[in-house]
Amino acid sequence: MTQHSRNSQHAPRPFTGRHMAMIMIAFFGVVIAVNVLMARFAVSTFGGVVVENSYVASQHFNRWLDEARVEGALGWKAVLSRTADGRVIAELRDSAGKPLSGAKVTATAEHPLGRRPETELAFRESAPGTYAATLEPGRWRLRLAVTAEGHEWRTVGEVQ
Structure with missing residues (x-):
């Protein structure tokens, strides 16, 4: 070497x-x-939903599915938004896209992470098919309930 x-x-x-x-x-x-x-x-991200008693909820599951099918067949749509002054706007349309006027609209606002208590909202119609309610600032999950034309319809949406 x-x-x-x-x-x-x-x-x-x-x-x-x-x-x-x-x-x-x-x-x-x-x-x-x-x-x-x-x-x-x-x-x-969304924190999820927990039922108080899963056994009781399971007993109602098939009924909830039937109700969801009936509600889906209505073809109604809701668009949720927020105005600069803090109001929540729900624009409701029927299956033909026409404003859904004269409805009773309520909602339960839930904070996604459960940091604030649930808030019940009662919407008032401000224009045909447009409903408004006041809600404090923040990110909220709304469980919307609409009664119109002899039908009940529910949907869930988020506003910030």
Whole structure:
């Protein structure tokens, strides 16, 4: 072996405490970053709905499905929005796209994360097919109930 080839080979570097510290910092840095990301996704998305008694709810499930089919057959649509002065606007249309006028419209406003108590809203018709109610600022999930033309119809929407 020549002198040149002997010098080109380096002795292996010893594994030190500094190397172990860097590995540990990198590992826990990745774990913490993933946890922070997942927690942010969990808090920023819808929190879900829980029934008080799942057994009782299961007994009503088929009836709820039948009611949903009847309501879906009506073809009614609701568009929810918020005005600058804090009012919630519900624009209701029938299956032909015409304004649904003369309806009784109520809603239960729920905070998605349950941070505020539920608020009951009673809408008033401000124009044909357009109903308004006052609701405090924030992100809200509205369970809208509409009674018109001898039918009941329910829908769920969100406003911010």
